[in-house]
Amino acid sequence: PQELTTVRVQDPRVHNEGSWNSYVDYKIFLHTNSKAFTAKTSCVRRRYREFVWLRRQLQRNAGLVPVPELPGKSAFFVGSTDEFIEKRRQGLQQFLEK
16 A cells, blocks of 8 residues: 555644743644554644754755745734734644645
């Protein structure tokens, strides 16, 4: 059978809402039938800054292979907070798919 891996970024949660140190984390769900993985499903929660760390590690080790961009980190987003969180979630999903 063909090896398949699916990854989903979902369920954003705001922590410390209303305070200067508030942040959002996202549930990352992975499902695969690849023999390279011992666990066929896994689920973790990660913050945006952990995606930034991952991208830096990939860039460091990727050689000439381009590493996908992350969605922007804008403190001056125009629109609702919910809209910003959803756009970021979609961008993180695209990052992981690439």
